[in-house]
Amino acid sequence: SQQGEEDPQALSIQEGENATMNCSYKTSINNLQWYRQNSGRGLVHLILIRSNEREKHSGRLRVTLDTSKKSSSLLITASRAADTASYFCATDVIYNQGGKLIFGQGTELSVKP
């Protein structure tokens, strides 16, 4: 069964707006990572947040983690057309040896100029 589920499945916004994507998971984790994928190409790593962290920032990205609710969110501020991509959350679950990422099905973000 799928560990992570992203919500919404698709999101369409105008340039300059903020985009928020959510990820829920079922099993306790070591860390949660967010990735971006353009047009079926390789995944680009965005942020890793560990289970003892609550919030991390990287440029226009802000990630939060709520382990009590088993959920995470990715906020992209002041979006640009170049942010158009699929975004995936991936969990490194606590009962694994580490490094076995379990991905959700992704959120497809479209940013219109």
Next chain:
Amino acid sequence: DAGVTQSPTHLIKTRGQQVTLRCSPKSGHDTVSWYQQALGQGPQFIFQYYEEEERQRGNFPDRFSGHQFPNYSSELNVNALLLGDSALYLCASSLGRGQETQYFGPGTRLLVL
């Protein structure tokens, strides 16, 4: 600093054939993981190699096998190809087997006819 590289970029095979995909990890990384991504889905973990041994495995049949070489590069072999094996195959590298960031290559797109 070279990132993760994969070859070939595209491949077309027929049912029943065998295929070998190759991956070179990011400089300084010693762990390689392989993922399969079907169209419209998130990547699924196949297996992880560290110190030339398979350390973790996902829910994939024995038709999927791999190898890691002393220089940390890796191969993914798939025997007796099925139509359902058509997918993007992604290689990721990391430092150590632990809970660290995984860096992905551009992938090999395999089409089985």
